Amino acid sequence: MLHITPAKLFDEAIKSTITENISIKSEMLEGCAHMHRATHIIEGEKIKAFSSFIPSYLINYVKTRQSKKFIKSLNKLIQYPIIENPQSQYTDSIIITFLSASVDKLKIILYYAAVQALFKQIPMVIPKSISSLDVNELLENVKVTNNYYIIFPQDLNQLILSEPTKAGPILSKTGALLHPIIIDTPFEIETGALIIGESFANDPLSCIQQPNVIKRKELGQQLAKTLAQDTLERGTNYLLCQYNAKSVSIQQAGVCALTSPPGTTKKFFGDDRHMAKIFFKHLGRHMNIVPNALGKMHSLHCGQHENHGYVAMLGSTIPKSGLGHLILQIPEDIAEQVNADFYLENSNEKNLKFYEARGLVVQEAVEVKFQDRSTFVYAMRKNCSQK
Numbered sequence: 001m002l003h004i005t006p007a008k009l010f011d012e013a014i015k016s017t018i019t020e021n022i023s024i025k026s027e028m029l030e031g032c033a034h035m036h037r038a039t040h041i042i043e044g045e046k047i048k049a050f051s052s053f054i055p056s057y058l059i060n061y062v063k064t065r066q067s068k069k070f071i072k073s074l075n076k077l078i079q080y081p082i083i084e085n086p087q088s089q090y091t092d093s094i095i096i097t098f099l100s101a102s103v104d105k106l107k108i109i110l111y112y113a114a115v116q117a118l119f120k121q122i123p124m125v126i127p128k129s130i131s132s133l134d135v136n137e138l139l140e141n142v143k144v145t146n147n148y149y150i151i152f153p154q155d156l157n158q159l160i161l162s163e164p165t166k167a168g169p170i171l172s173k174t175g176a177l178l179h180p181i182i183i184d185t186p187f188e189i190e191t192g193a194l195i196i197g198e199s200f201a202n203d204p205l206s207c208i209q210q211p212n213v214i215k216r217k218e219l220g221q222q223l224a225k226t227l228a229q230d231t232l233e234r235g236t237n238y239l240l241c242q243y244n245a246k247s248v249s250i251q252q253a254g255v256c257a258l259t260s261p262p263g264t265t266k267k268f269f270g271d272d273r274h275m276a277k278i279f280f281k282h283l284g285r286h287m288n289i290v291p292n293a294l295g296k297m298h299s300l301h302c303g304q305h306e307n308h309g310y311v312a313m314l315g316s317t318i319p320k321s322g323l324g325h326l327i328l329q330i331p332e333d334i335a336e337q338v339n340a341d342f343y344l345e346n347s348n349e350k351n352l353k354f355y356e357a358r359g360l361v362v363q364e365a366v367e368v369k370f371q372d373r374s375t376f377v378y379a380m381r382k383n384c385s386q387k
Helices: 007-017 026-033 056-061 065-077 103-109 111-120 153-159 186-200 204-209 213-234 274-287 292-303 323-327 329-337 349-356
Strands: 002-004 038-043 046-055 082-085 088-090 094-100 124-127 148-151 177-182 237-242 255-260 308-316 341-346 361-370 373-383
Touching (some): 007 026, 007 038, 007 046, 026 094, 038 103, 046 056, 046 103, 046 111, 056 065, 056 213, 065 094, 094 111, 103 111, 111 124, 111 177, 186 213, 186 237, 186 255, 186 308, 204 213, 204 361, 204 373, 213 237, 213 308, 237 323, 274 308, 292 361, 308 323, 308 329, 323 329, 329 341, 341 349, 349 373
Parallel strands (some): 094 124, 308 341
Antiparallel strands (some): 046 094, 082 088, 124 148, 237 255, 255 308, 341 373
């Protein structure tokens, strides 16, 4: 089963799959670990394949010196602009920073990175120094240079899986396969903000502060956009998109989730409540509500835990579609792998059954007041420890 790799399993995944032909230390990839841009395949209880990647435009977000130096050295091998033909010149790419897989698992382990490259419409580049596999012999339409392999967007469809896994694609109630797109470009941030803004229009917490529905939508968009921009390097902000060979676009997305993963460390993102702190700060700024009560509630019920996954914002533009349930599979999978708790604040009583169906349990209800209006916010938590 293909999983997105939590930071705490990153070293184990590398050491389990590294070969004698590849001399890469786990410290060289530590930045990717905390950006959650890696996947691994588990068979039984053993990790059988592993890969990590990074978009070239995010290299400067890598925090550790050794990791940044290594990834920059891979990027320097690539000749930008990458010319497919005179009309198509790419100035960015998805760089595979580590790849270890048997021939039969190559397409599966490259899926997560390939989806990003396909929907962002940039090539995927595999440096020859990070894998002993002859990719040119195993995949179709691969361009080869002295230092790396290139797969252009129109040829990435060969890596798009047709069976559900933990890391995607995810099977919807209608039978459609939805692919997880990491939000890390301005257009993706804007798309996610529009989805959440639409969902925010009927949120009771925003209703008590802003009676005007149009302004409520704008408020939700502002919150989502600011939070996504502040946390884009985390790699756990997602859109779910359906793949259509005739028209590849994230505008087809109908659901967005802004979440914080368990297993991050202070030297990368501050303490384990970093996203919550950012969210509460912007909540207070945009909604004129001092969210001390929410911060205390978070700290009491989950903030003191060494590990917990946190859902800051979730939105779907298609009512009763089940898309909200589906997008939560990704952060839950990450939490389950490190036996973490899964936590969120729900400000809509109508959504209690929705979250309870996923195993989240109300820990406390806090009343939030603004002028003569008030509503309740529910602290909800799920224990994702593996059974």
